[in-house]
Amino acid sequence: METRRSESVKNSENCECRPETGGDPEIIIVGAGVAGSALACTLAKDGRRVLVIERDLSEQDRIVGELLQPGGYLKLIELGLEDCVDGIDAQRVFGYALFKDGKSTRLSYPLKGLSLDISGRSFHNGRFIQRMREKAATFPNVRLEQGTVTSLIEEEGTVKGVKYKTTNGQDLRAFAPLTIVCDGCFSNLRRSLCKPKVDIPSCFVALILKNCDLPYPNHGHVILANPSPILLYKISSTEVRCLVDIPGQKLPSISSGEMSSYLKTMVAPQMPRELYNTFMSAIDEGNIRSMPNRSMPAAPHPTPGALLLGDAFNMRHPLTGGGMTVALSDIVVLRDLLRNLRNLNDAYALCKYLESFYTLRKPVSSTINTLAGALYKVFSASPDRARIELRQACFEYLSLGGMFSNGPIALLSGLNPRPLSLVLHFFAVAIYGVGSLLLPFPSPNRAWIGARLISVWNSISPNIGI
Numbered sequence: 001m002e003t004r005r006s007e008s009v010k011n012s013e014n015c016e017c018r019p020e021t022g023g024d025p026e027i028i029i030v031g032a033g034v035a036g037s038a039l040a041c042t043l044a045k046d047g048r049r050v051l052v053i054e055r056d057l058s059e060q061d062r063i064v065g066e067l068l069q070p071g072g073y074l075k076l077i078e079l080g081l082e083d084c085v086d087g088i089d090a091q092r093v094f095g096y097a098l099f100k101d102g103k104s105t106r107l108s109y110p111l112k113g114l115s116l117d118i119s120g121r122s123f124h125n126g127r128f129i130q131r132m133r134e135k136a137a138t139f140p141n142v143r144l145e146q147g148t149v150t151s152l153i154e155e156e157g158t159v160k161g162v163k164y165k166t167t168n169g170q171d172l173r174a175f176a177p178l179t180i181v182c183d184g185c186f187s188n189l190r191r192s193l194c195k196p197k198v199d200i201p202s203c204f205v206a207l208i209l210k211n212c213d214l215p216y217p218n219h220g221h222v223i224l225a226n227p228s229p230i231l232l233y234k235i236s237s238t239e240v241r242c243l244v245d246i247p248g249q250k251l252p253s254i255s256s257g258e259m260s261s262y263l264k265t266m267v268a269p270q271m272p273r274e275l276y277n278t279f280m281s282a283i284d285e286g287n288i289r290s291m292p293n294r295s296m297p298a299a300p301h302p303t304p305g306a307l308l309l310g311d312a313f314n315m316r317h318p319l320t321g322g323g324m325t326v327a328l329s330d331i332v333v334l335r336d337l338l339r340n341l342r343n344l345n346d347a348y349a350l351c352k353y354l355e356s357f358y359t360l361r362k363p364v365s366s367t368i369n370t371l372a373g374a375l376y377k378v379f380s381a382s383p384d385r386a387r388i389e390l391r392q393a394c395f396e397y398l399s400l401g402g403m404f405s406n407g408p409i410a411l412l413s414g415l416n417p418r419p420l421s422l423v424l425h426f427f428a429v430a431i432y433g434v435g436s437l438l439l440p441f442p443s444p445n446r447a448w449i450g451a452r453l454i455s456v457w458n459s460i461s462p463n464i465g466i
Helices: 034-045 070-078 125-137 258-270 273-285 323-338 347-360 362-379 385-399 403-412 419-438 444-460
Strands: 027-030 050-054 091-093 095-100 103-108 120-122 142-155 158-166 171-175 178-181 199-210 220-223 230-234 239-247 289-295 306-308
Touching: 027 034, 027 158, 034 050, 034 125, 034 142, 034 323, 070 120, 070 323, 091 230, 095 385, 103 385, 103 403, 125 142, 142 171, 158 178, 158 347, 199 258, 199 273, 239 273, 258 273, 323 347, 323 362, 347 362, 362 385, 362 403, 362 419, 362 444, 385 403, 385 419, 385 444, 403 419, 419 444
Parallel strands: 027 050, 027 178, 050 142, 095 220, 178 306
Antiparallel strands: 091 120, 095 103, 142 158, 158 171, 199 239, 199 289, 220 230, 230 239
16 A cells, blocks of 8 residues: 655646646645644644645634643643744643632642642633644644635545635645545534534633732632533633633623623622622623533544544633643544554545544543533533532532542543542532431431432433543
């Protein structure tokens, strides 16, 4: 199985795009976000010829993808990309602070025994991506091209390449033995490669708080507010990102001022007092943005010649900041699989071989996805007495410290992606909640609420978004 070679840059009859030297690309990557850029660097290091097609190569200003968990940073090191968080004013993150009803607790990452450099990182998403794109562009076997991929080229059920439109409106085609689609949460290609079931449980409303200190330095802050959580974390030395979760898809209008009024009357009173004035100033400044929070379980339809990766493939609620960790972990798995192959030309054999990718990724993806979905439901307010008790039980359980907080935080951070550990902590929180209701003096009403608490927990804790 020999890789096809090209004698020309472009065939004018077919409008086929070919590299001028080095032969045809072995792999086409659609999208140069976190997953696409990291993948391009990784494959290039292994000697693969890579063509990356990205809709917009300029620096983007996004409101998510700004917090990389320690487990994700370890994957970044494994890929040799840890220097991509240098020079972008990234902030080190050592854990979380949880706030509820005027009380707070610190939940530190269990980093004992790890290198001093290991921690989470928070930053401007666009700066991080640009650093990885710049690194990818330094490899002679990587070509970055700006263009919009309009469709996959299929022949008898096998993906042969892509059709795309350049910035000057020219329609081109590119061919490679393997096409990896990493075009993000708004992917227009995923329907060809999976059965997407996208759920939008809520939206984030985003602001930037300037020149303020968080109550717990170098920690992400989660406020268990009504109706749903509020997140705060530094994205530079002078900026704090604030994400206000609003359930559902219908938001107060930003342009009419309804959103400002909502934030001032409903959200501001629930902020820590140290941040109240800065939060109000951020609202008055008017730079309010929003984004729907998507969740989509991985449901691949193995297709010869193509593979999905990143948010195009699998999404979870961004409350726990696990998206980049899952994507980078998937890239490590895929890299290790592809290293065993000299060439990729037998599409059907390659497709069969890469089916193991979906199994090997599950310990990390299932742990982080399940925890993200479960914690969002538990941390959201509810009039249901059983849900209220479960929320309180979870807060108190994590506040116990020691193994009771280290275990869940190790799961959330990607440091211990073990589904069995996740099941054990799910069970422990439920037992703690029921015990708090029944002790010291049980009553029929409390016993009934305890039974309902177990029922609610069982409905929340199954495999969410694996």
